[in-house]
Amino acid sequence: MSPLPLHLLWLLLAPLALGLLAWASPPRHSGLVLLVVLPLPLMALWLLLGIEAGPMAGRLTLGPLTLHWRLDGLAALLGLLTQLLLLASALYAVGYARATILGRRAYAWLWPLLGGLGLGLGLIWIAADLLLLYVGLELMGLCAVGMMLLPGSAEALSAGLRYLLFALVGSLTWLLGIALLLGAWGRLDLAGLGAVAQPDPVTQIAVALLASGLLLKAAIVPLHSWLAPVHGSAWTPVSAIHGALVVKASFFILLLLWRLLLPEAIAGAWALGVLGSLAVLWGGVQACRAAGLKQLVAWSTIGQLGYLMLAFPLLAGTSAGVAAMAWQATWVQLAGHALAKAAMFMAAGNLLLSTGAQRLEGLTGTSRRLPLSLMTFGLAAVTIMGLPPSAGFTAKWLWLQASLAAGQWPWVLVLALGTLLSAAYVFRVLRCSFVEDVPEPVFRELPLAMELIALALALAAIGLGLAAAWPLAALAPAGLP
Amino acid sequence: MSAFLPLATLASSLLTAAVIFVLPEGAVRTRTVLNLAAALVKLVLVIWMARGLIAGEVYAVEFPVAEGLSFVLRVDALGLTFAGLSSLLWLFTTIYAIGYLEDSPNRRRFFGFFSLCVASTLGISLAGNLFTLLIFYELLTLSTYPLVAHRGTPQALAAATVYLRYTLSAGLVLMIGMVALQILAGDQRFGQYESLAALDPSHHGLLIGLFWVLILGFGVKAALVPLHGWLPRAMVAPAPVSALLHAVAVVKAGAFGIVRLVYDVYGIGFSAALGVLDGLVVIAAVTIVYGSVRALTQQELKPRLAFSTVSQVSYIVLGIGLFGPLGTIAALAHLLHQGLMKVTLFFCAGNYAEELGIHRIDELDGVGRRMPLSSLAFTVGALGMIGMPPLVGFITKWTLGMGAVQAEMPWVIAVLVASTLLNAAYFLPIVDRLWFRRGPAHGIGAWPAERAPSRLETSAWLLVPALVTALLSLLGGMLAGLPFSPLQWATRVANQNYLAP
Numbered sequence: 001m002s003p004l005p006l007h008l009l010w011l012l013l014a015p016l017a018l019g020l021l022a023w024a025s026p027p028r029h030s031g032l033v034l035l036v037v038l039p040l041p042l043m044a045l046w047l048l049l050g051i052e053a054g055p056m057a058g059r060l061t062l063g064p065l066t067l068h069w070r071l072d073g074l075a076a077l078l079g080l081l082t083q084l085l086l087l088a089s090a091l092y093a094v095g096y097a098r099a100t101i102l103g104r105r106a107y108a109w110l111w112p113l114l115g116g117l118g119l120g121l122g123l124i125w126i127a128a129d130l131l132l133l134y135v136g137l138e139l140m141g142l143c144a145v146g147m148m149l150l151p152g153s154a155e156a157l158s159a160g161l162r163y164l165l166f167a168l169v170g171s172l173t174w175l176l177g178i179a180l181l182l183g184a185w186g187r188l189d190l191a192g193l194g195a196v197a198q199p200d201p202v203t204q205i206a207v208a209l210l211a212s213g214l215l216l217k218a219a220i221v222p223l224h225s226w227l228a229p230v231h232g233s234a235w236t237p238v239s240a241i242h243g244a245l246v247v248k249a250s251f252f253i254l255l256l257l258w259r260l261l262l263p264e265a266i267a268g269a270w271a272l273g274v275l276g277s278l279a280v281l282w283g284g285v286q287a288c289r290a291a292g293l294k295q296l297v298a299w300s301t302i303g304q305l306g307y308l309m310l311a312f313p314l315l316a317g318t319s320a321g322v323a324a325m326a327w328q329a330t331w332v333q334l335a336g337h338a339l340a341k342a343a344m345f346m347a348a349g350n351l352l353l354s355t356g357a358q359r360l361e362g363l364t365g366t367s368r369r370l371p372l373s374l375m376t377f378g379l380a381a382v383t384i385m386g387l388p389p390s391a392g393f394t395a396k397w398l399w400l401q402a403s404l405a406a407g408q409w410p411w412v413l414v415l416a417l418g419t420l421l422s423a424a425y426v427f428r429v430l431r432c433s434f435v436e437d438v439p440e441p442v443f444r445e446l447p448l449a450m451e452l453i454a455l456a457l458a459l460a461a462i463g464l465g466l467a468a469a470w471p472l473a474a475l476a477p478a479g480l481p
Numbered sequence: 482m483s484a485f486l487p488l489a490t491l492a493s494s495l496l497t498a499a500v501i502f503v504l505p506e507g508a509v510r511t512r513t514v515l516n517l518a519a520a521l522v523k524l525v526l527v528i529w530m531a532r533g534l535i536a537g538e539v540y541a542v543e544f545p546v547a548e549g550l551s552f553v554l555r556v557d558a559l560g561l562t563f564a565g566l567s568s569l570l571w572l573f574t575t576i577y578a579i580g581y582l583e584d585s586p587n588r589r590r591f592f593g594f595f596s597l598c599v600a601s602t603l604g605i606s607l608a609g610n611l612f613t614l615l616i617f618y619e620l621l622t623l624s625t626y627p628l629v630a631h632r633g634t635p636q637a638l639a640a641a642t643v644y645l646r647y648t649l650s651a652g653l654v655l656m657i658g659m660v661a662l663q664i665l666a667g668d669q670r671f672g673q674y675e676s677l678a679a680l681d682p683s684h685h686g687l688l689i690g691l692f693w694v695l696i697l698g699f700g701v702k703a704a705l706v707p708l709h710g711w712l713p714r715a716m717v718a719p720a721p722v723s724a725l726l727h728a729v730a731v732v733k734a735g736a737f738g739i740v741r742l743v744y745d746v747y748g749i750g751f752s753a754a755l756g757v758l759d760g761l762v763v764i765a766a767v768t769i770v771y772g773s774v775r776a777l778t779q780q781e782l783k784p785r786l787a788f789s790t791v792s793q794v795s796y797i798v799l800g801i802g803l804f805g806p807l808g809t810i811a812a813l814a815h816l817l818h819q820g821l822m823k824v825t826l827f828f829c830a831g832n833y834a835e836e837l838g839i840h841r842i843d844e845l846d847g848v849g850r851r852m853p854l855s856s857l858a859f860t861v862g863a864l865g866m867i868g869m870p871p872l873v874g875f876i877t878k879w880t881l882g883m884g885a886v887q888a889e890m891p892w893v894i895a896v897l898v899a900s901t902l903l904n905a906a907y908f909l910p911i912v913d914r915l916w917f918r919r920g921p922a923h924g925i926g927a928w929p930a931e932r933a934p935s936r937l938e939t940s941a942w943l944l945v946p947a948l949v950t951a952l953l954s955l956l957g958g959m960l961a962g963l964p965f966s967p968l969q970w971a972t973r974v975a976n977q978n979y980l981a982p
Contacts (some may be wrong), residue, residue: 326550328547387620434627434631434638467546
């Protein structure tokens with residue numbers, strides 16, 4: 001048990017420090033941002049490589065408070081993913097500020113909020129007690145709300161305030177849950193709690209409260225109504241990081257607590273699986289009906305989050321082989337979707353910015369004028385649809401294998417329908433780009449960097465599908481708690 | 482064991498695709514040179530691998546993707562059959578496409594996906610297990626969509642949507658079937674079918690079920706009735722794309738998938754023991770007759786050719802279903818033969834449409850006089866399809882008939898005879914119109930949209946590929962006894978399959 005090692009502490013705090021620095025003088029050149037931020041993902045990579053020696057854990061004493069943390073393969077992996085996406089999002093933001101007219105002050109505020117978000121996420125990945133998790137979750141949530149409010153338009157304000165309201169309700173139920181657990185078992189650190197807590201009604205009610213708060217924050221159907229409006233008006237780099245990571249952090253916490261406190265609650269796990277299935281179907285249907293490109297991408301996020309929920313029934317009470325497959329599928333899906341969704345938001349943002357179109361029909365002619373962004377959208381869509389070669393495909397193969405091996409047939413149907421629905425909405429977009437016989441809209445030039453960042457993320461999602469063995473090796477065998 | 486050649490072959494098309502996407506739209510000459518060079522390089526690499534394979538070299542690449550799941554490329558004789566066909570025809574189709582799309586918009590997109598498409602086809606032929614096969618099989622779907630939708634007209638978009646509906650659903654069915662097979666018997670490497678045969682007999686019912694699930698998945702691209710609906714609709718695509726769908730890549734990928742499934746996953750002996758082959762023969766027979774009958778009723782040239790494909794590709798399935806070496810030889814030889822003949826026919830149909838604006842069959846009167854070389858090539862292709870000796874089509878039908886006798890299924894011969902009569906009924910009237918009717922070339926009426934006459938009857942880019950493929954389908958039949966004819970290569974592959982286990 002050691003206090004936080006310095007390099008981990010640096011990795012946690014650097015985003016916030018850099019964010020504050022950028023608040024004082026907002027960056028105008030992506031080269032500078034790249035130079036300053038690049039050490040962070042490199043450090044995260046170094047941590048991940050070092051994790052082979054075994055997970056680290058420790059506690060941090062702040063006066064009367066003791067906070068527990070641990071760094072295992074999963075946390076290091078998610079840390080690396082976070083740093084990469086923060087970097088991509090920051091680079092994109094610089095180009096975005098040049099290509100659009102952003103308020104000077106609003107743009108300055110983006111940076112500390114982005115940094116705070118990075119700190120919050122980092123805390124969540126390494127937290128080993130409920131208090132630290134709470135701190136991370138709140139920090140992340142408030143920064144996310146703040147970023148959503150940045151555009152300052154009436155639309156953004158109303159959507160952002162609604163998001164804030166939902167987030168606060170989620171936090172309240174979460175606090176209630178913590179209070180119950182503390183009252184019943186007298187401790188908040190996860191390891192200790194796991195050792196003493198029994199799956200009695202108090203624990204069940206507490207987990208139900210925690211779960212409902214987290215499901216709200218993760219925008220799982222039927223608690224998803226805040227997500228699509230918020231993305232409709234948000235800045236593209238904000239949407240990208242939000243859709244990629246913020247909603248998934250809540251899922252991560254839920255999975256962590258569920259496996260710890262109620263590993264045998266099969267009925268509850270199935271209920272979560274059913275909610276996920278509804279999310280897949282409803283998100284897909286709504287994305288097929290969405291009028292605007294950003295709404296479509298946002299609804300697709302809701303649908304894709306549903307796949308992750310299949311982890312609960314496939315991990316609860318199944319054989320070791322099935323659980324191992326489901327466990328791997330979860331993280332490949334999460335990482336692949338994070339990369340692809342960020343790429344997709346950025347590509348969609350580029351298309352909208354350049355054509356000025358709000359509706360899908362406005363995308364005609366983009367295959368000639370914006371081939372790179374359209375291609376990026378297509379590549380990201382390959383992962384979203386779960387077609388090969390991509391992380392989405394590898395994850396889907398593993399999900400299918402786990403579901404069939406466990407004899408849980410309904411999920412096979414959900415996976416199949418989800419694939420077809422996602423193909424339907426993706427090709428709605430791509431189809432528009434093939435139409436030729438319309439007057440060409442006026443296209444605006446975009447900085448090449450904006451297109452290249454999105455492309456790099458989309459290619460990473462594709463590559464992860466074939467190279468999944470490497471990150472998965474970091475998960476095993478300690479991955480299964 | 483060498484990993485370089487299979488990877489280089491795959492990369493030759495993948496990299497070309499990447500470079501083409503990066504090149505500006507106006508770089509026509511660079512793109513043309515690149516396309517042709519890549520097609521030639523790939524052909525050379527495939528021939529090189531074939532020589533190495535005969536000499537006993539092993540070419541394989543393998544790495545794990547997740548636990549129990551590997552990406553495997555492995556060169557074998559069967560895979561090289563398909564790789565050889567696709568890279569040979571690719572060269573001609575590329576030449577043809579360059580001529581056909583001269584001065585049309587969006588050529589960067591077209592040729593980029595064109596190259597991606599051949600890369601997928603190569604991946605399919607070199608794949609060493611079901612997982613890898615599926616990766617490239619789905620990639621083929623994705624890369625052909627933009628080609629079918631290329632023109633951007635409402636009909637083209639509608640056809641592309643139908644194509645996607647069929648192929649993506651089929652891909653899902655395939656995936657579920659493959660996953661189930663993997664759970665039953667582990668990673669399915671091609672050629673190691675003992676693992677399925679060794680399963681407890683109580684699993685046989687499930688295995689039969691999975692066989693049909695997988696046939697359902699492959700059958701869509703192979704255009705087996707009743708899964709063929711997408712193929713005639715996709716006729717709105719430009720002629721080189723039709724050649725690609727019908728002869729080079731897509732339909733063949735489906736048929737090749739069935740070949741792999743029977744010979745290398747289940748094993749031909751075990752398939753026969755499970756009793757699934759008879760079902761295949763029946764499906765193939767129905768498809769052959771149905772496709773021919775529908776072809777007869779089409780009044781436009783390309784749809785008639787499309788239904789003819791539906792019918793002809795099922796000869797391959799029929800040959801597989803006839804348990805015995807001769808059936809196998811016929812199936813594999815026809816994989817190559819049908820490609821040669823059909824690509825010729827589509828090249829010629831494209832030439833008629835480009836040069837004279839002809840789409841309907843009744844507009845073909847007297848074309849032989851205006852475009853004698855194209856018409857000659859078309860006639861060779863059509864007679865080959867009917868099965869006239871000494872063309873390649875005859876070799877297929879003869880071997881199939883012998884296979885039917887060997888398999889003691891005489892009714893199959895009746896199907897072959899019926900199909901031949903139907904083939905004649907829908908191809909001979911076209912040949913008759915081309916050569917023996919009097920039309921605009923004789924001063925009666927006018928072509929729908931004639932181009933100004935040039936030195937040759939049409940652009941050399943369009944004419945030469947058609948003539949060469951026609952010549953090849955003639956030579957493939959006449960010289961069927963030579964060592965590297967399709968027939969002899971198919972015999973070599975078949976002997977391995979029947980002798981090795």
